[in-house]
Amino acid sequence: MTDTPQLLLSHHLKVLRLPTFLREYDKLARQCAAEGVDHVRYLARLAELELIDRERRMVERRIRLARFPAVKSLDAFDFKAIPSLNKMMVLELARCEYVERRENIIALGNSGTGKTHIALGLGLAAWALSDECDVVSVWHKMA
DSSP: OTTHHHHHHHHHHHHTTOHHHHHHHHHHHHHHHHHTOOHHHHHHHHHHHHHHHHHHHHHHHHHHHHTOSSOOOGGGOOGGGOTTSOHHHHHHHTTOHHHHTTOOOOOOOOTTSSHHHHHHHHHHHHHHHOSOOOOOOHHHHHO
């Protein structure tokens, strides 16, 4: 009989689609009780965890839907290896203002100059902000 409130809460959280609440409420309640945190701050922390996790899942879902051939971020790109590449321009493009203007980006250059990595990094940045992005290889279009 003592499990009834937990079962009911578990059911409600599942119906409300609050998986982080469900996973974290007990552990966080114990932590907040030990710290003397009031119930409002406890709920605020729990809601914050849910929002953070929800945003993370949204970005993961968008990346999965994009079907990128690989996931490469601009953080992992070695700009020193290609000094002729304008790093400031790439970082400006990473702000994704071109998406709002509905513009395209075309990367041209020799093999091994980082075009695919940059395109995937820009695509990843755009998908994190919006679901209006495609990374398309010309070779795939020609095939």
